[in-house]
Amino acid sequence: MEPVECRAVIWFLYLKGRTPRETFDEIKETYGVDAPSYDLVKRWHREFKHGRNSVETAPRPSRPPSAIDEASVRQVEAAILEDRRITIRQIAQEVNISTGSVETIIHDHLYLHKVSAR
Template identity: 45%
Template sequence: MEAVEYRSVIKVLYLKGQNSTEIHQEMVQVYAEKCSNYSTVTPWVRKFKSGFLSVMDEHREGRSPSVLTEKNVSTVEKLIMQDRRISVKQLAFETKIGIGSVETILHDHLNLKVVSLMGTKVIDN
């Protein structure tokens, strides 16, 4: 079951007047081992008590894409043009950017694929 569905059950049972313990016990009876933990039920009951009645997560800002700059994209592109068989690990080392960020630059910004040759990820069109 999706998290939103569990939260909906928690909300309905809360609105019926049940507390966190009662809600969790009833969910365990119905969902058995697939049930949310008590530590998941409690914060949602607290939110509903405070007047927040949406079962959706609040929007959270993620980490800013500070390494995904034009300068870094340009640097990665130059390194690839110098050596088409450069590995992702080597690009990360040369640019001091994480491997995941290098892969994002390659895929999303430079429209290149990363292929694995003998355990080493290299660049391909």
Template identity: 40%
Template sequence: MEKVEYRSVIKYLFLKHMSPAEIHQDMVTTFGEDAPSSATVKRWVAEFKRGRRSFAYEPRSGRPRTSTTDENIDLVLDMVMDDRRISTRVIAARAGISQERADHILTNEVKMSKILPNGSLVF
């Protein structure tokens, strides 16, 4: 069952004026080990008490993406095209981004994979 479906069950039982403990017990009886935790049920009951109507996660505020930009993707691709044996450590240092972001850009954005232990890349 999807998380959204569990939340709809929680809201339905909440609207029937069941307590969070009763809701959790009912869900454990029905879903077994797949039931959400007691803390999750309590959190969603509190959300519904505050008037929340949506079951989906709402967008969160936070730091905007700054490393995986089109400019950095192009820069990383250019570095790899100039030297296909370049390591993610060198790419990260030259681009001014973390090694994790450099690896993410290479594997997820540019669709390249590592083949050597030193991090050298190949198409």
């Protein structure tokens, strides 16, 4: 049973005035082993009772997938071409990304490597 489908059934039975136990028993009778647990039914009844009216998963805030995009790659490349002796820390401050992201851009996107240790 899909989570959204499960919540929709619980929402429907909640609106019909069923208790969590009655809802669980009816879902168990219909879906058998695919039925959600009683604790899950109780939790969603409580959510609906406290004003939730959506069965969809709520969006969660998260970090952006990566600081590395075309603009930052171009900025790092321009900084290196302008001053070949610039350090990774200086580039990171200039472009406003982490040193790890700068290293990734230099090695994986620009395919640059150190020629001399001096």
